[in-house]
Amino acid sequence: MAAVPRLSLHVPEPTVRPGGRPDFSHVGVAPAGEARRPPVDVDPAEIRDLAFSLIRVLDEKGDAVGPWAAALTPQQLRQGLRDMLLTRAYDARMVLSQRQGKTSFYIQCLGEEAIACAHRKALEPGDMCFPTYRQQGLLIAAGWPLVDMMCSVFSNEKDRLKGRQLAGLYSAKEAGFFSVSGNLGTQYPQAVGWAMASAIAGDTRIASAWIGDGSTAESDFHAALVFASVYRPPVILNVVNNQWAISSYQGIAGGESTKFAARAHGFGLPSLRVDGNDYLAVYAVSCWAEERARANLGPTLIEWITYRAGAHSTSDDPSKYRPKDEGAAWPLGDPVERLKLHLIRRGEWSEERDRQMRAEVDAEVLEAAREAESYGTLHEGPKPSSASMFEDVYKEMPRHLREQRQQLGV
Amino acid sequence: MAAVPRLSLHVPEPTVRPGGRPDFSHVGVAPAGEARRPPVDVDPAEIRDLAFSLIRVLDEKGDAVGPWAAALTPQQLRQGLRDMLLTRAYDARMVLSQRQGKTSFYIQCLGEEAIACAHRKALEPGDMCFPTYRQQGLLIAAGWPLVDMMCSVFSNEKDRLKGRQLAGLYSAKEAGFFSVSGNLGTQYPQAVGWAMASAIAGDTRIASAWIGDGSTAESDFHAALVFASVYRPPVILNVVNNQWAISSYQGIAGGESTKFAARAHGFGLPSLRVDGNDYLAVYAVSCWAEERARANLGPTLIEWITYRAGAHSTSDDPSKYRPKDEGAAWPLGDPVERLKLHLIRRGEWSEERDRQMRAEVDAEVLEAAREAESYGTLHEGPKPSSASMFEDVYKEMPRHLREQRQQLGV
């Protein structure tokens, strides 16, 4: 027998680390308008290619092109721009608040605003999103009050979550926003279960599930896909590929070998890979998946390609593991700037109006922050009562918790 | 807005239930010899079609045809036949022993013998299999002593597992057979980890992981595929699709929407779908995957198509959930009969020699059973000592277990 060569372990590494030159050739940026738009009742086996292409609507010049160019009114587009700007301003303020010690922690979605903001517009009241901590855009685009969100970030006396949660783990049933878990991936099968329930009940409401690229590695991602493929409930399975999971690049979750969108193929589910920094593409593809779900045609998996432009969280320093200028090299641009360009190109926007809108959203955020701070921040002012700590463990407080509350003397 | 139709839940059902006419059209039986044989260093993206076809070598007439027809010597083929017959005779005896109360439980692999028996021949000494409870053929084809296996089935005084395990949960390190777990799927990431270790150590040994169609639904299947796709260790990922998981047909694991082999595509891994009742196909494909692994080309997933011809276990009565005659309609035949036909067709076998071999293996099993029974059976004769119950929880017995052993007075 010939001498057998020694084995060695393959450990994926990003093409570049701090000090190196950013490289995003693996993103495979296709020209806008190129990817086809199949009918919603297409056989999933027919569109496997769409997991490897990239659906884009907005081209370099800011024109909306190709079959996915959606018929959004100028008013809708301006609202979209405003939602994204508001999300960004809100994030900036909360990051600042964390630095000022008004909360312990914060997670922004800088650079990823288009995905949640545009997706939300494709849903109906009563639909339920099962988001991650980076989908605050869903709430903001739904018009949810900033003050309410901030009260939760500050864990103050008006925090509906009674101070129990870290910043960003909102819960807003009325807005179709399921309580965010700190545990990655768990919400994915829950969303599938919610959608199954809607189907069992003969309802018309659909679910939308959210997960990050890194978290697709979690086993619950598989659990969700198995149940989704077996029972075909009305659920949209969103994967937000922002290239990073804290310090691990997408290759550590399996993104080196293939595209995350392709995960759906092993389950016979249709899957689309989409430019997540393109408000129009996000809206159009979300509507397509929504229509499928609503028509009882079953789940759709969507990989949204984007870039986490900021740190993972306020506890993180990305300069330790990726080049500082990597964001500038990101080939899909900034979702806010791209939508702005489109509006200007359509003659529906101007630098002047843009400045005005930015000033407006800043003022709105500032005012909300002032109000929310008046209800307290993490270490100052009014807080949730200590006694409330014992509530909601169960619907009725059982005896042992009443005893413990008494022991604490509250 | 148009009235939205009400949703409904899709619940997969097999095409037939007791009383109905068996239907296996979904198996997609392709003619033998049709599927192509790519080079082992093929780009996985090039062979996605092989997850949807069916690699077969033995045709209806018993001829070995096509690019996967392996160069097995008549001697090897006769040995293969003998391994399968021995496995079948062993199983039959153990089922009988269970009925006689010599053990509490047994799981046979009737109809699936070719997979484990032929696969084993593609491995080298030192390689490690991480089997399920239905891969006794791996041990038998490795020439492992039947008496040792039986002692474990009978939980007697010579049981190396000291009476601790249910029948079928063997462990035989020397035979490259990892301790079988009663928990489904857990061994899959372990096999990947073992293979990673071999790569880290610069070794040449490879791992072979086993799972059933129903168990691919388990989350650990995903965990294994994620790690396999990221680190590309030398592991063969076997999925034995015997159509059933106790009473649930493969559709309940997601097999209605696509083929299990396609699960690999979401991970960028090569995948083959193979006639598991065709000894020659199993051997050829196992060798292909083994060669890839050994050459550090990484994992291969193989879906073996077969049929669980017997009950799930001695505790099961399949007539409750599938037609009694379903097995007779199984389109891929009986692996033993097919190999026998091939040998006869090659002029290397005869009915007479076949009868003789069957008598021989029956005698071998009987003799082994007599010996094993002389060391005790579950309720009669010598047994493992009660004191041994406290051993092996830890390498050294800690004080609290010594105290408990004393309390038991042993």
Added chain:
Amino acid sequence: MARLSMVEAIRDALDCKMAEDTRVVVFGEDVGYFGGVFRCTEGLQRKYGRSRCFDAPINESGIVGVAIGMGVYGLRPVAEIQFADYFYPAYDQIVSEAARLRYRSGGEFSAPIVVRMPCGGGIYGGQTHSQSPEALLTHVCGIKTVIPSNPHDAKGLLIAAIEDDDPVIVLEPKRLYNGPFSGHPDQPSVAWSKHPLGEVPAGRYVVPLGKAAVRREGRAVTVLCYGTMVHVAEAAASETGVDAEILDLRSLIPLDVDAIQASVEKTGRCVIVHEATLTSGFGAELAAQVMERCFYALEAPILRVAGWDTPYPHAEEWDYFPGPERVGRALLEALEA
């Protein structure tokens, strides 16, 4: 009144709730067409249709995860885990999700789910068909855990669990499915039809969560137990002639501390029995609470009789099982001390 086996009583509870409440859906591995490997859901799919009783893929995390989603939607899912030994893959969904959802959402969302799982040994099931993981559940705030010892309670507790707005885990001692079990494997098995607690009222009734039952009154020593061990303790008491008071806890969380305290204060002695492994078992919590609440009434150390701290072995089952002999010895020891 009808005499039912525990399997029939469980099925009856599901049937009763499915009939009166369309929100109740039942699923799990082999639960649909086949009716479950222990037959607890037999006939339900035929009666209520495939979308209310169906087979689930073999993914326990998924089973509990989708149940949570269904509960959030507003249904009342009853999921079966085929054996308690296989619930670990679902542990994260139970602990991090079902148990915490109401709390973390400030009461906005909740998961009114029931997870049924056969538990316990005595059936030669080996280490993966015999476990009693209750202590891994009782440490988790936000869920309730119950365990019946007879058909009457099995039905009443299951109905109470389905109606409860919090997640409830129902552990079903599989050794009791078809009849009570004294812990003497060599004695002929008895059917529930011969036992008074095999009498199961028709229709809806509940055994409230959090209420223990005195199975045998006595003055010499209190035995705290649940599930199969209730019958073993009864056998031990009658075989030793010790005047034991036997409390069947039925519900572990919430726990009936009043009943426990009342009994131990009366007897001054306490023996705790469970089948799960000893260390950090639920018996430890019971011992700690008895100590805290009844310290000055205690005349002897509290004794624990439990499974040894080893995996549940196959052939050595009866050396492992805390049978009437070991329990009887503890009763006598408690009296001597």
Added chain:
Amino acid sequence: MARLSMVEAIRDALDCKMAEDTRVVVFGEDVGYFGGVFRCTEGLQRKYGRSRCFDAPINESGIVGVAIGMGVYGLRPVAEIQFADYFYPAYDQIVSEAARLRYRSGGEFSAPIVVRMPCGGGIYGGQTHSQSPEALLTHVCGIKTVIPSNPHDAKGLLIAAIEDDDPVIVLEPKRLYNGPFSGHPDQPSVAWSKHPLGEVPAGRYVVPLGKAAVRREGRAVTVLCYGTMVHVAEAAASETGVDAEILDLRSLIPLDVDAIQASVEKTGRCVIVHEATLTSGFGAELAAQVMERCFYALEAPILRVAGWDTPYPHAEEWDYFPGPERVGRALLEALEA
């Protein structure tokens, strides 16, 4: 001797074992290039190469599952779970596999793995960055569980864990990573460089598994504690002036029952402190064992001070945390009884 933080001591232990034993490999989420979110593995990838220290996909079950496979192969994997709060997905691999493998294979296979996980609160981490799941580990036979309270022990226990042939879970109280913590969040934080137990010998040494340490001698009451609570108990003793004997258990399984018994027999009183939720916590097991072993020496009920039976809240952290005030009250109560 060098003064190291607990993070540095842990890194030093890994470095020391990786240098002397090529079988040792280290991995986990963000563990490779970046060096871990708590920096415990910083520099190891650069020093030992990518195949001995690397990032893992975010799949805790996979992390432990592949570690088991590596251990079976013959390596000595040290896996990091980023927060103990995230170990539940790996629970099945730990409980059903790592813990049972040696037993079920009759000693033929074993999984000599180490799983490190930061645990405990006091850092405003909210319910998913604050948990102390030790009781969910101590109930599982076949694994060992240790928890250091200082850099010296952190290094010595981790080396002992890596050298141990059984699976060992190392819980690392993250509140202690950079300095001891008395439980007074308003007092300025102290660095380990100011603490005698910040002295960490260079090179290999072990703190044996199963040996407690007396952190403070006393005659009035025994305090059983571990991890962060050791420092809280010290603060409580000095603030109340109670002559408490403080035992730092260090290793929960195996447990140093001799040290416990000797101390409680001396003092006649016992207070147990842990940060985990009370019910079915490891304190219950300690209480039960003290009761069983020292019943006739006990002059007062054993008291438990623990986290309340709620998820770990964010803003109410200091109401939740069993700080020196609550511990101090228990010390006084134990004396009064």
